[in-house]
Amino acid sequence: MSNPPVIAAVDGSDHSLRALEWARTAALSRGTGLLVAHVLPDVSQLYAGRRSSLHDPNEPARFADPVGDYVRGVLEAAPELPPEVRYEALEGSVPEALRVIAAEAAPMMLVMGSRGRGGFATLLLGSNSRAVATTATCPVVVVPHADRDAPGGAPADGAPADGAPADGAPGTYSHGADPHGTAPPAAGASAGRVVLGLHAAETPEDVLLFAFAEAAARGTTVQVVSAYAVPPGPTLIVDSPFQVIPPEALADDGDAVPAEREMLRAQTERLAPLRSRYPQVPVEQAAVPGDAAGRLVDASRSAALVVVGRHHPRRRSLLMGSVANAVLQHAHGPVAVVPALHPDEDS
Template identity: 75%
Template sequence: MSNGNGPRSGGRVGGPGGGLVIAAVDGSDPSLRALEWARLAALRHGTGLMVAHVLPDASQLYAGRRSSLRHPNEPAEYADPVGDRVRALLESGPELPPEVRYEALEGSVPEALRAVGGEREPLMLVMGSRGRGGFAALLLGSNSRAVATTATCPVVVVPHEERAVRDAEGASAGRVVLGLHAAETPEDVLAFAFAEAAARGTTVQVVSAYALPPGPMAVIDSPFAVIPPEALADGADGVPAEREMLRAQTERLVPLRARHPDVPVEQAVVPGDAAGRLVEASRSAALVVVGRHHPRPRSLLMGSVAHAVLQHAHGPVAVVPTLHDDGA
């Protein structure tokens, strides 16, 4: 691992895959799980890895005091045990991306992480669902929620161990599940899901939900059917809402299929609650991908589906903002 040009940074980040993968760590077990997820993501995408740690308030206060006093007896560096632990883990662990960098940041966690990455747009930012100091009962910590809501790049939130339902090997082998509202989901969300599936060599399962009128015969909790595109014919069975949504799905997927011809695609249309279906799908998925909000450019609000999936998913969730103004 590179040591860099100063006490708080190390090495040049980059790689053939373009934007780097950023892992946000604070020394907690969930953040170290996120670091491992980020390491594998950087290897899959052939890009660099930046490990970013926002220093706790005490360290930031000490740094400010040292800078203002400039006393000769003050040490040149202040302790960063998280950085020491991360470096030790990476240097003693398995394969690393060709270039790795560690950054100790100052400021609030959401603000510091929004600014990280410099001139290069990150490929993604990966963090644990609950950091150090969070209440054990919380499914999603306040910093994770704030970063996922405001970051200018896709944010992958990795659940803490109590929420995960399978080991790392099983998670890596699963499909990528894409939550799609055919009329509203920005193109950036689809592009991220297909690129991640291509890097993994796995399937994209596209899940859309439609509303059913209340009635005693509505079976919301039944398993949903996966329908391959070739099965969508004029004479196919299904309620009108299901058939129309399948057609809208197919139209939205045409350009993605053309760009990623080797990525298998499964289409699923489900009645009822989209968030609940995506949470259930997360039990066996490598990653669930959702859009951050409705297509209001640069909105600062997170949509209800993304928020619910982040709160309850059993595996990693990627929340993708609108990155380009020409997205659908």
């Protein structure tokens, strides 16, 4: 494939077929190829090893791969396919096999379901999904199973999810907005915005680039959510809505919380290069008191995609960051976990 492909990891389960459909549409919107990867079950891997070791020409060259045949049939029934579709059967453990093919293919992203065929029904996130999102060298999009869909789906007529500011509502800080603060509708906009979890001082540039590129491909808005610390006090209101500052409030002290003003200023400075690179992408900025992960989970109810960084680029730990882990566990829609692809560069 000439351009970086989108990889869809499948195992024949309903969860993986949801991920396959998401990957198909992502490849179409990006104008790139689709690589469908399936890790063979143990019995097929044992047969392949036996045939190779015995060098028996009487054994059939191709062993049964019902998942591969089934997925090919699903794709053939799709209304539209990317310019190039390839299927790859892999051997080894699921996390390691997917990590290797991601390193070799250098894909735009790897898409997989939140639970595989062998997952317990009560698990929010399968072990393979967690392992791949933690170690892959490319962005990993985890598509949740149907049980985690927001009740009733995305709000109708563009209404916001609980806790998320409406487009053009008072207090919404939007880039590319009209004098009344309403962002112009994008041509062919997809359902839901791309929500970016941003720590202005720490989030790697690769995370921002991925979010803006995905919004540009979908013709939708990027909503940037950053959290600031709130000291406990007698008047603290738990689970209050987003507190968002309009542009005019940034010019003077006003009645706004100083931490919010400072957070939005930091956001604006960090986002300036992305706005120049993607002038067609409307941007909304939100400063959130306290819990970033909880607000991102709330926003996932109506978002097309939530984008988070995997961990701080200067921390060499193999553990996933707490925000990324919490959002993966509880989000109601697809989540992209983006590593620092250029860890030696300053964020």
